[in-house]
Amino acid sequence: MLILLPSSSVRSLLHAYRELSQSLAHSGPDEVEVKLDTEVKLLPSDRAVILLGWQNNFLSELASALSEYDVAIKQNELHIGPRKIQRQNHSVVLTARLPKNKDLSLTWVAADLPDALPGLGRKLPHYHKYSYLGFQGPEPTNIAKGRWPALDTPMTTFVAREDGATQRVERAKLTRREPLASLPVVFSKKRMLETVRFLSSEELRGRSLGTEELDRAARFIAGKFQEAGLEPAGDSEGSYFQTWEDQSGTPERRVNLRNVVGIIPGRNSEGRAQSVVVGAHYDHLGLGWPDVREENRGKIHHGADDNASGVAVLLELAQVLGKSLKPNSTVVFVAFTGEEAGRKGSKYFVANQKRFPSEQTLGMLNLDTVGRLEEKKLLVLGAGSAREWVHIFRGAGYVTGVGVETVSKELDSSDQKSFQEAGIPAVQLFTGPHLDYHRPTDTADKIDPEGLLKVASVAKEVIEYLAKREEPLTNTLKPDSHVESAPKKTRKVSLGIIPDFAYGGEGCRLSGVVPGSPAESSGLREGDVVVRIGSKAVHNLRDLSNVLKSLKPGDRISITFLRADKEMKAEAEVVVR
Ligand SMILES: [Zn+2]
Structure with missing residues (x-):
């Protein structure tokens, strides 16, 4: 591994980077060489590289290695998708693939405070599965973490857990790309x-x-x-x-x-x-x-x-x-x-x-x-x-x-x-x-x-x-x-929920509630998953609609729903549609 120090950093920070390099050198089996960025003309292609510091001479190489992701390294700020991390009082870590050898990594670690670096040296080994990290203060406290999305693959999928919820790993966004082929505009x-x-x-x-x-x-x-x-x-x-x-x-x-x-x-x-x-x-x-x-x-x-x-x-x-x-x-x-x-x-x-x-x-x-x-x-x-x-x-x-x-x-x-x-x-x-x-x-x-x-x-x-x-x-x-479904029973009442049609799990997930509706007054909100109304289980949208069809205006119902995986209850009085 090659670690490149930022030669133009202030002395206290450069010193702290040297100490970090030493602790990294002792933490793994790899042979580690530490150099100033001025001592190297080109990034190697035969070993992993760590760039240290906001002023590292090789930062532009990192930026181009990350060009397909929605990342921007500004002078005093890092942008990852909509998220902005200030340089001041923060430390950041980004990983990329080495441009000349995609099997090896190119990592960037940069801090604002020398005091944050010892803590960073201790913490980083625990965050190895992430593609990017952000920390705050001298502690330093983790404030951002995530992985780059997979490129060029339709194979990424999030599998639902047994309870129907999907556990998504937060991922950064790709830059907007053009479709594979652009079609002539034929429609008016x-x-x-x-x-x-x-x-x-x-x-x-x-x-x-x-x-x-x-x-x-x-x-x-x-x-x-x-x-x-x-x-x-x-x-x-x-x-x-x-x-x-x-x-x-x-x-x-x-x-x-x-x-x-x-x-x-x-x-x-x-x-x-x-x-x-x-x-x-x-x-x-x-x-x-x-x-x-x-x-x-x-x-x-x-x-x-x-x-x-x-x-x-x-x-x-x-x-x-x-x-x-x-x-x-x-x-x-x-x-x-x-x-x-x-x-x-x-x-x-x-x-x-x-x-x-x-x-x-x-x-x-x-x-x-x-x-x-x-x-x-x-x-x-x-x-x-x-x-x-x-x-x-x-x-x-x-x-x-x-x-x-x-x-x-x-x-x-x-x-x-x-x-x-x-x-x-x-x-x-x-x-x-x-x-x-x-x-x-x-x-x-x-x-x-x-x-x-x-x-x-x-x-x-x-x-x-x-x-x-x-x-x-x-x-x-x-x-x-x-078999033809039974003749439609019409619904006479309104609860005021807007279902999420794309939700594939158990229950009925809400994509919103109608302002001023019974659903709103009962405290339901976007993201809640209704699983039961009164004594009737709600497995899907159709169950929910059948329950509503059986009610008359003025009926009071108790709604059981999941919010952030916790079961909660609400009361509502349905109104005339
Ligand atoms: Zn219609």
Whole structure:
């Protein structure tokens, strides 16, 4: 080992560094040589090196050895990610690989106070598993520690403990890197925003089932399918509409329903009629039916995120793929009606359209609530329905540079469920829950246009892959999910929690609480994991939702939850929704 002293340090500090070098020389079996930084021209490549001091001549070599990490060595400050450690009164340690021999280490130890160095010499052997350290004062007291993240590997994973919590080792961040390949921008933000604005406008009055406004939306979508060059695939020759009648509303009445269907025919459509379905529901809650919070009754529910955003991405995909894609399987674009009223459109499609039978449907991609990605990861719900989904989306994430997180746990959610019930592997792209969900405040100005682009580019990769693939996906749907779930019981109460959909452990983790809600007054907060309500165990989000469905406004409940692995209890009185 070679230790290089900072020749330009003040004498007291240089002296203390020499003493530290001696104690390091005696602490291990390695032969240690100590030199001044002026005595050496180049760093060696045959042994490990320790640089001492803020004024070491070789500091720039260290900085370049760490260039892939989010680290900056400033004159009087060290930056590791968002964390800043002052030079004054602090000591720091950084490790890197020796530039000319990556099997050997290059370590930097620098202190402000000579008094801190003896203590540092004693403590360092206990911190050998860390990549960086920060200490304060002459003691010195550890204030920062962590490891560099692994570079160039998708193999890092954090394994959940038995209780479901994942123990993460704190890691520094990588510098932002460009995706492996940058794709030409083929999608138009402007077009997608125009679609969202139109569908969520006052004019369309919330796109309620059985209204002229919803029919207008359907005609608009059919017009865009035609413009994009999709072939009509409705009930009758030349029509994009699949039309039927049903009972709906409160009180019930007869309503006309229609899905809008267009296709890009597959090369193999002569022989095996294999298909891939891309869908988005275009209906919403109108003036507040079937789901409304008491204070919002009669107000226009705009449904910009839910789900004008999904339709906008669907139309954009049609526009871009319609004239260029030459798929093996037929790609079926469907705008579903009646999702909010119990997935009426997707259920009808699966049961009644004849051209693309379930057994020949390779997979289904549902776009529902994809308008608010911002800095979050794009969630893929239902990824447990086929073995390949995690790999397909990981690949799409790499190619597009978009952060994607697959969620395999079963959640009762949107139209993909109707396909899963028919035995078809199906997933939903989702940009996460928010306070405006099913409220009049879900408006177009809150949509993230950059996010729409990212969702579209991930969806495009996945569709192109599925459309080319010959063999079916490895279906992992459990037989019981083929059975149609019991008719939806509606929820009458509100607790005001925002679940974390990406949480994979036992219980239901909160990503937040609604301000002014019973959950907030009860003291619940972000990160809490609800495990029990009253006497009922909450294993997952669905359990929680079932408990809430069994309550009436004014009911008092006791909530058992975990906070930092400690079990705690809270009381809340649920209110009318
Ligand atoms: Zn909805």
